[in-house]
Amino acid sequence: MEEEKLTGSEEISAAACTVEASAAEANGLSEVNRAAAWEGCSVLLDINDGDRLVFSRLSPSASIKIGNKKCSLRPLVGCPFGSLFTVETGPGGPHLSRSAPSSAGNCVEEISKDEGQSVDEIRDNRSLIDNNTAQSLSSEDIEAMRSEGATGDEIVKALIANSSTFEKKTAFSQEKYKLKKQKKYAPKVLLRRPSMRSICETYFKKHPQRTGFMRVDTLSMLLSMANVGPYSDALVLDKLGGLVVGSVAERVGGTGYICSTYFGTVPYQIDIVRMFNFSNDVCARILQAPFNDLSPLQNTPSECAMSDPSDVGPGSPETAQPDPNELMPDSDSLLDSRNNGDDTLTGQKPVKPGRKAPPEIVKSWKDNGFTSLIVAAPEMDVENLIMDLLPLLAYSAPFAIYHQYLQPLATCMHKLQASKMAIGMQISEPWLREYQVLPSRTHPHMQMNAFGGYILSGIRISNTGGVIEDKAA
């Protein structure tokens, strides 16, 4: 799979947030109702049913390279999420054009069960020899067809017609052949709305090391176990680029607060938050505060080394995660959309997610305690971390700790049991398996991800130290 730079980790100008906020205001749209892409929004492009996934931002100069054709993303603006596009050749060059949802992806059901079986009774591949001579159309022929304006589907039809072995294949095999050719000659681009699910899955597939190998079922469990919901005051230690902070914010949705905390003086990068297309309301709820400010032992807020936590530059020494701005070979032009922060719509003052928590809110956190704690810091010393963070939780509030290794969580659980600070503790390992469900061809996928990490969950309780307060008469 070719390497692409994920634009979510770029430096996105504040103007992007403005565009999004004012568009939302103008259309009276809530978080939930944003059904169509708007200029400057963050999108996920799914090429050929998940073969290739690209994050992008719909700035005026944004484009994508498909095969060897570069197409502008302008046609996507205003289209509903879930719209399908194909690459068409036109007077201005190759461009993306909205297409009807073809039956290509669904052509599996064109082969009825009976037909498939009876055909298969007389066909198998015993006489098919794989020596590359079956196709009589050459690549020059195909190029000629293309320059004459043949559509992708027409080329696929021609390939099938010129294949000497096609008729001898089983029905299922023919279908597979057709799909394969369609992917190459008639690629589809699906416009998808970024959400916790799609962002997590895409990173897991493409750059799992950037998100600590966080799998979508594991992340889902963290959110449930920590009881993330409306009016939550959620404390998050996120060293996964902001994936967890963003997912928590998505669930809390404009009420409550999400405190992204950090040890030391430099906030952890949470750029992935910007891919969620959050409104100003939600962005305003995502705050950062150093642990020292939150700890009850400290009464005066510490000086922060960076004046604006959301402008953290690349390669800060305290963050162990890889530098998201590192250059990676990319064969398409996502760089354009990344650097041209030229969204010029003005209006509402943008709110950057991750601004420094105001003192009055920090005080309320100290007084009341947080209502959820999620820790996702795969390289950090979790057993000592938790002893620092757990006292910040209110009594009866749940916590969930994600880690890639079992032993630190086992030690952590043991420590917590001994300290009597938590009950209901459990170490869980989520397991996820996907199935292919097709007539006569249902089975689990051949490839499977074997490991989604471990979670230590529990509930903080009042540590009375076991002294019996006998109030009974």
Place this chain on the structure above:
Amino acid sequence: MMVPVEQAKKLSFNRPISDGDTVIVYERHDSMRAVTVSPVSELQNRFGVFRHSDWIGKPFGSKVFSSKGGFVFLLAPTPQLWTLVLSHRTQILYLPDISFVVSYLEIVPGCIVLESGTGSGSLSTSLARAVAPSGHLFTFDFHEQRASSARADFERNGLTSLITVTVRDIQGEGFPKEHEGSVDAVFLDLPQPWLAIPSASRCLKPDAVLCSFSPCIEQVQRACETLRSSFTDIRTFEVLVRSYEIKEHRFAKSVSEEDGSPVGPPPQKRKQSTLPANKSEKTESNFSVMAKPCSTARGHTGYLTFARLTVLSN
């Protein structure tokens, strides 16, 4: 209040336990129950007799004692805890399935969600949290008594502003017309979900997600067949969880081979690849913490099939 719907009622665990509150009484990790607090009531269990009046005024998360010195913990109810303590009128969904469903249906605050059947309300309670404070869950069950029990539970848990329970046979009649075109997510837990899929497809907004939960693969196959005409991105999963237990392992300091039997239990011969790091940590006594998977596990609950309503190009 299990799911806060306004600022005043936000989850303030520091609010003391009051008369009429539902608390989750935690006896052991595998023994919990929901109790409604009343100044005249008592709780009796293996740890003794607990007077509710002792509880009133204490914060959630407190340890409370019985007349004979035993103790339990009083926890604030959450959807997770509710799933573990509710009364099972039907087979229920547990945390791994629930959490995956909520995420994969892309439910966020403000969403309108349809569910059928309500069952014992395990998933419904979590769905309510996911849509709160401005969204709504419309849940349907064809069994009148179970619908009533669910309604009673939701009322007890303060969820009536978020959940509407209706007695209706969704397989036979489909979802009510009033929901057409306005729904952000649909969840089906029905014996024959394919009968409900056409109606669901009319209720869902384009690109919105449907989920069908079925224990049997034949049901899944038939549901997927029906989904293909109006839905895309059809994916089927199994979600499970493996739990681990831990144990402290004490071993004697510097026991050499000639010294005879070591103090305490003999060291394990079995290779523990996770052990070495611990040896240097503990200075006061030689022990390490070992972890192993629990031998009992849930092997299967059901298959989860998700699909998006296809967006038409006109």
